[in-house]
Amino acid sequence: xxxxxxxxxxxxxxxxARDAARLGTxxxxxxxxxxxxxxxxxxxxxxxDETAVSVLRKQIKQREDAAEGFEKGGRPDSAASERxxxxxxxxxxxxxxxxxELEKIVTEAIAEVGASLGTPDxxxxxxxxxVMKAAQAKAEGRADGKSLSALVQKxxx
Numbered sequence: 001x002x003x004x005x006x007x008x009x010x011x012x013x014x015x016x017a018r019d020a021a022r023l024g025t026x027x028x029x030x031x032x033x034x035x036x037x038x039x040x041x042x043x044x045x046x047x048x049d050e051t052a053v054s055v056l057r058k059q060i061k062q063r064e065d066a067a068e069g070f071e072k073g074g075r076p077d078s079a080a081s082e083r084x085x086x087x088x089x090x091x092x093x094x095x096x097x098x099x100x101e102l103e104k105i106v107t108e109a110i111a112e113v114g115a116s117l118g119t120p121d122x123x124x125x126x127x128x129x130x131v132m133k134a135a136q137a138k139a140e141g142r143a144d145g146k147s148l149s150a151l152v153q154k155x156x157x
Contacts, residue, residue, distance in 0.1 A: 014064065060089050
């Protein structure tokens, strides 16, 4: 079962269970997935799991930003609602990599690209883009860009 099919199935289950919060979140995700499919190749297109994971990550990022904004604006109830949606969405993401696995992947990517480590003149940081691209391909969506970027930067400097 693909990720889109799983979301459709869970949407129907949320309807049957009358779980309004989960239902609303899944409807928004289904809409975002449909927009991604249309953007990709038309209304009848079916998106693969990789694209679906990318859409989910984008939705989670939007909700994190919204929750942060609500907290700064003094609206903790709205922030809590956004965080509840993040929990629902996170259940559909692949298991995250452990810090050890992430470091191994980044080290392999650095070796693969041939980046120089720890150079005092900053040459290593100039190669960050190519290392990030290789590391993201190896991580296969199981690590967020922020933690990956921080680790690449740490190892290159």
